[in-house]
Amino acid sequence: MSVVTRxxxxxxxxxxxxxxxxxxxxxxxxxxxxxxxxxxxxxxxLERSTPEAVAAIHDGLNWLGLDGDGDAVSQSARAPRHIDVxxxxxxxxxxxxxxxxxxxxxxxxxxxxxxxxxxxxxxRDADPATAPDRPYTVRLKMPLDGETTISDGxxxxxxxxxxxxxxxxxxxxxxxxTYMLAVVVDDHDMGITHVIRGDDxxxxxxxxxxxxxxxxxxxxxxxxxxxxxGADGAKxxxxxxxxxxxxxxxxxxxxxxxxxxxxxxxxxHGDDEIISRDxxxxxxxxxxxxxxxxxxxxxxxxxxxxxxxxxxxxxALAGLILEGKDAPAHIIERLTMLAPAFAERAQLLxxxxxxxxxxxxxDVPALDDDAKPLLDDDACARLHQFAADLPDGDMTPEELKTxxxxxxxxxxxxxxxxxxxxxxxxxxxxxxxxxxMIAASLGPAVLRKRIEGNCKK
RNA sequence: GACCCGUUCGUCUAGAGGCCUAGGACACUGGCCUUUCACGCCGGCAACACGGGUUCGAAUCCCGUACGGGUCGCCA
Numbered sequence: 001m002s003v004v005t006r007x008x009x010x011x012x013x014x015x016x017x018x019x020x021x022x023x024x025x026x027x028x029x030x031x032x033x034x035x036x037x038x039x040x041x042x043x044x045x046l047e048r049s050t051p052e053a054v055a056a057i058h059d060g061l062n063w064l065g066l067d068g069d070g071d072a073v074s075q076s077a078r079a080p081r082h083i084d085v086x087x088x089x090x091x092x093x094x095x096x097x098x099x100x101x102x103x104x105x106x107x108x109x110x111x112x113x114x115x116x117x118x119x120x121x122x123x124r125d126a127d128p129a130t131a132p133d134r135p136y137t138v139r140l141k142m143p144l145d146g147e148t149t150i151s152d153g154x155x156x157x158x159x160x161x162x163x164x165x166x167x168x169x170x171x172x173x174x175x176x177x178t179y180m181l182a183v184v185v186d187d188h189d190m191g192i193t194h195v196i197r198g199d200d201x202x203x204x205x206x207x208x209x210x211x212x213x214x215x216x217x218x219x220x221x222x223x224x225x226x227x228x229x230g231a232d233g234a235k236x237x238x239x240x241x242x243x244x245x246x247x248x249x250x251x252x253x254x255x256x257x258x259x260x261x262x263x264x265x266x267x268x269h270g271d272d273e274i275i276s277r278d279x280x281x282x283x284x285x286x287x288x289x290x291x292x293x294x295x296x297x298x299x300x301x302x303x304x305x306x307x308x309x310x311x312x313x314x315x316a317l318a319g320l321i322l323e324g325k326d327a328p329a330h331i332i333e334r335l336t337m338l339a340p341a342f343a344e345r346a347q348l349l350x351x352x353x354x355x356x357x358x359x360x361x362x363d364v365p366a367l368d369d370d371a372k373p374l375l376d377d378d379a380c381a382r383l384h385q386f387a388a389d390l391p392d393g394d395m396t397p398e399e400l401k402t403x404x405x406x407x408x409x410x411x412x413x414x415x416x417x418x419x420x421x422x423x424x425x426x427x428x429x430x431x432x433x434x435x436x437m438i439a440a441s442l443g444p445a446v447l448r449k450r451i452e453g454n455c456k457k
Numbered sequence: 458g459a460c461c462c463g464u465u466c467g468u469c470u471a472g473a474g475g476c477c478u479a480g481g482a483c484a485c486u487g488g489c490c491u492u493u494c495a496c497g498c499c500g501g502c503a504a505c506a507c508g509g510g511u512u513c514g515a516a517u518c519c520c521g522u523a524c525g526g527g528u529c530g531c532c533a
Contacts, residue, residue, distance in 0.1 A: 008533095010532085010533045012533080042533060044532090044533070045532060045533065098531095100531095102531075105531085109529090109530085112459095113458065113529085114458075115459090116460090118459085137531055155461090155463095158461065158462075159461090160460070160461070164460050164461090164529085165529095166529080169530080169531050173531055174531080178530090178531070178532085178533090180533090183533090198527095199461095199527065200526095200527055200528070201527095201528090201533095202461070202527075202528075203460075203461060203462095203527075203528040204533095206461090224462090226462085226463080226526085226527095227526075229525095229526080233525075233526090234526095261469095264470080266469085266470095270471065270481085271480070271481040271482075272482095273469095273482050273483090290463095290469095292462090292464065292525090293526060294468090294470090295469075296468095297469065297483070299468080299483055299484055300468070300469065300483045300484080302483090303482085303483055303484085304483090341495090344496050344497095345495040345496075346495095355495095374493095414492090415492050416491095416492055419491095419493070421492095422492085423492070423493065424493095429493090432493075432495095433493095433494085433495080433496095434491095434492080435492060435493080436492080
């Protein structure tokens with residue numbers, strides 16, 4: 001049997017971080033089994049669904065490399081089909097028209113809540129001839145006794161007594177299908193074999209199964225994954241910072257880091273931490289998923305991001321340092337050489353231009369507050385001497401290091417006498433990678449210009 | 458309230474009765490390296506929610522308690 005999974009977000013905003021993980025798990029499971037991973041937009045609630053939100057979700061999925069196979073299905077477009085199924089269930093006697101008004105329902109619900117009972121519509125077994133002339137909903141007839149057990153891929157065997165299940169509404173008073181009906185019909189029609197979703201749907205599954213059984217369809221395999229919580233353990237909400245996947249892109253996180261982090265959040269493969277997409281595909285399975293909700297930890301995401309930044313190519317890093325701007329060939333070459341060293345101290349993509357900005361041009365860089373104190377009169381005197389003695393030709397870092405060693409000996413100086421002040425004058429900063437490597441990459445002309453510019457006294 | 462699910466270091470987790478004086482990662486922290494910062498390396502802190510069983514032996518199995526989460530919509 002070929003595996004078919006789906007990610008079915010409701011387009012009420014952006015791609016939620018929890019949704020992104022659900023999508024990832026669906027994607028991974030499908031790929032693992034050589035199956036298909038589909039997308040369905042649950043836009044049944046037209047009032048809350050917007051085209052912008054649909055676009056935002058696609059944007060988020062695309063960023064993470066989790067586009068669905070083929071075009072996304074729009075649930076709202078399938079309403080006629082959903083209604084047909086409800087009619088069929090009505091005809092077969094599995095469903096009934098319920099004429100309860102919202103007010104009556106509210107009262108019954110309150111009553112049921114206090115007694116711990118489920119609500120039961122009096123119309124379930126009423127004589128159709130007594131039906132009033134007013135809008136009605138179509139409800140599924142739940143079995144009155146017995147129980148249902150779901151063998152969930154993550155939760156294991158879960159059993160619920162039918163006596164706790166109320167007759168779910170499939171068609172609203174205005175004739176439109178509800179989510180409960182729509183998911184079931186769509187999953188069936190799309191041939192979904194494995195339903196992987198948040199465990200907030202676990203209880204719904206028992207209701208949905210009854211529609212499936214009433215239609216005589218095959219029940220899919222379920223895997224209800226635990227939700228993600230905020231750092232304080234509470235449900236993820238706005239006060240926990242960013243909720244949307246793309247907000248993390250804007251903050252400077254890499255999609256690979258995000259996927260790796262999301263994968264590790266609630267799923268594990270022994271002690272493995274850095275997991276490539278290929279490994280994830282070959283290792284992923286429900287047995288590695290924990291049952292308890294996990295807390296979102298930005299620190300760990302950040303450390304993973306730092307790792308993935310370091311693994312980027314020098315060319316890609318150079319592009320990031322330039323923030324997409326054009327630069328002359330010698331600058332590109334310089335940045336490509338320096339990039340790995342810059343990457344070593346970056347945690348977010350936005351750190352790169354801050355760290356390597358001084359190398360993106362040949363002008364004299366401004367001194368920041370930490371660098372200024374390093375350039376006192378003594379330091380500047382040494383730097384002028386250094387600039388005067390420096391040979392004209394370009395040198396490799398090794399050659400410069402050798403020359404510098406000799407120069408220091410001649411002048412009876414130590415590296416600490418020239419390193420910090422040279423760094424300050426040439427980069428404008430107190431902290432950078434190896435100054436010898438930087439100096440070599442800048443070349444004598446730029447070095448002299450910057451020393452003179454920043455040591456005018 | 459009813460019904461479902463869960464509970465190992467601060468956080469993510471390894472762990473499927475003896476391999477556990479509980480391992481890894483992030484965070485925190487001591488040190489080394491060094492021209493600064495970072496990386497790296499070495500070390501430290503720190504957990505089986507609680508109480509009963511079962512067993513020669515339990516983080517692992519059973520029961521209860523506490524706490525946390527989820528669901529109970531003509532929302533999805």
